[in-house]
Amino acid sequence: MGHSRLIHCTFPKDLIHEPLLYNLGRDFGVVPNIRGATISDDIGLVYLDLEGKELEIEKAVEYLKSRGVAVEEVPEGMPRRAPPAARS
Numbered sequence: 001m002g003h004s005r006l007i008h009c010t011f012p013k014d015l016i017h018e019p020l021l022y023n024l025g026r027d028f029g030v031v032p033n034i035r036g037a038t039i040s041d042d043i044g045l046v047y048l049d050l051e052g053k054e055l056e057i058e059k060a061v062e063y064l065k066s067r068g069v070a071v072e073e074v075p076e077g078m079p080r081r082a083p084p085a086a087r088s
Contacts, residue, residue, distance in 0.1 A: 011044035
């Protein structure tokens, strides 16, 4: 495929049920791999690893933004979870 870019997306309530990730593959030839997500009735928080041609990834990110998704680049990779606290 070529390139990969990790982004964090915040989907507002009115977009949670829209097929936006499907559209990325259909319209831009980009493969969206969900690396982590928290979805509620009010918000969707999703880490996406987008794979494809660099220009198409850029178009896909702009599409998400144009639809009202807040997109942040995650150049350092997925955040690490702290280990669980030791039990006494």
